[in-house]
Amino acid sequence: MQGGWRRARAVGLAATGVWLAVASTAVEPPELSIVVDSEWALGLRGPHSQKLEIVAQPELHWGLGTNTRLTAIGRLRADAFDRIEPGHPRATEVSSLSRRGSAGDHVDFELREFFVETQWGRTWFTLGKQQIVWGQADGLKVLDVVNPQDFREFILDDFDDSRIPLWAMNAEVPIGEATLQLLWLPDPSYHELPEPDATFAFTAPRFLPPQVPGLLASLEPTNRPRRLLADSDAGVRLAAFVGGFDVSLNYLYHIDNRPIFEGQRGTSPLGPTVTFTPRYRRTHLLGGTFSNAFGDLTVRGEVGWTSDRRLSVEDPSDADLVGRTGELAYVLGLDWFGFQDTLLSFQVFQSWLLRDETGWLRDRLDTNLTFLARRELWNERLRVEGIWIHNTNDGDGLLRPKLSFELRDGLTLWAGLDIFYGRSHGAFGEFDGRDRAVMGMEWGW
């Protein structure tokens, strides 16, 4: 199968080369920019530094005639401490074409995005490695699952940085004032999860193989789909501006980015056993979004129905210790711009498992609330903001106050706190001991 991927890569590179050669009859000078971020995270419960990293992100845009252009975005990251992901993470969840490279334990590099955009008639095609973002929610996701996510720092990284770009064909077809987006994603890459010795390794039961008393458990390597065509994802999105509302209908036929620990029972001289194999299973996601402004208030929302959500169950009578259910998830957000230079934003996220089953490792109805307050001062030179995410089921959450100051053109300094709270079985509470103070700078030219 690796041979198949190598062939696909060769074909892709050849096609790109041909494309560039043909399209370069009216080449414009390439436009190059670079953004350098540095960040220091100091643990508050140690105290010791979680990271001291510098990230350089060069970006190239190259016009190949009036209706065609090439974009390439790279990333080079160096960390002085190597505590976020000790050693060299294997990242087996990500296909070899999309995986990061490394130079020792402290440095990794990646071709983040590489795509050609071209227009045929009114239709735009985007071909190559890219990010495709759906949905209206901030901070937590319902429909923004086309690209998988790197959880090396849980959800603390900007999604733009933690989203794993995929090789894809993306067509946007205007239909009157509406846009039909068609996607084909032949890149079998999934969420990159931290290894057990990582700073933000998951420890909450819902993310781990289930524990059943009396069963000796063992874990097999992850079984990741690898077939180019049969395991590819496809999606369609119809977006329009109707009666003052921005609306979209979304459908994604995909393999869930989260692995499920499927158990296989057995026996041994020491007693009954279960062997868990993390697998990825296909599902349908059907949903939609809306937004509109009413005076100083913007209302936005998204909803998604997942046909086949699989979750671990701690029920000794369940053969594979996996429960299957449909899931309905939605977000409703309110953004209020009533005060000068100030945004107050509130969101409610709910996920409802449509089938009840004994031994779910989460509540059937799971609710997260988020609150964002942001104020711009001194003609947007200084930004003060606070983000609060709270899970009402587990009583845990995350607080993120932050101060940013634009020192001069393209140079911004910032400082903040990432404070987790709650009990260890919660998605946020599990990181209660990882509270940190962060400071950094962003420099672009």
Added chain:
Amino acid sequence: MVKRFAIALLAATCLVGAAAGEGLPEGDEIARRINARDDGNSAQRTLEMELIDRSGHSRKRSARLLRRWFGQEKRLALFYLSPATIKDTAFLVHDFPEPGKDDAQWLYLPALRKVRRIAARDRGKNFLGTDMSYEDMKNETKVSAEDHRWTTLGEEACSETTCLVVEAVPIDEETTRAVGYGKVTYWVDPEVWIARRAEYVDAAGRPKKSALVSEIRQVDGIWTAHHIEVRSHKNGHRTVFRISEVDYATEIDPDLFTERSLRRGVR
């Protein structure tokens, strides 16, 4: 005695006012002439913005600004080109012709890779850190005629010509709140029907900001301002706008004024 004095003062004020506006166009007519000025069906230009604070510290941004009429509806799109940290930020407004109907506005934030619908009611707030308001950006040296009561005050020398001085007062409290000022006085050049100067005062009558418009010359037969400086009196901040690469002749693809184009940007 006091009553007689007040009556005399009122009469004198009326006489002076009449003399000031005598023979000059009515305020509403000046507003109409400003808005009747040909600005082409579409326009594209590069905008260099220099944001300068009270201490002289300066930040620069550049953007491509596009505008096109769709019947009576005006659509405006702005795409940031630099600096690298805010490049690809984009703003889109659909200015509907129906009276009382709020504009629809979208902002594309590259860090989120999402197009956000933003509230359009508060037209007077500063546009992305500059000293121009969202209303100023949208009007492009024209005016919101129907939202104000217009009064001609007289004539004054300005920028080596003689300008008509006209005062615009928001028609009601809600409009005052929305536009963010209590009164604005324009010095309008009747040769080109562009205000060369504007002085804004807040609802309490305190100076709010000043605008100076210069380097007015024709491009494709259309009078165009190439330099605008807006100074805020509240905090001493000012923004200098330099407009270049103006093009009214080339038809702009209507698809550029859509949410999908905000994501893609212009190069």
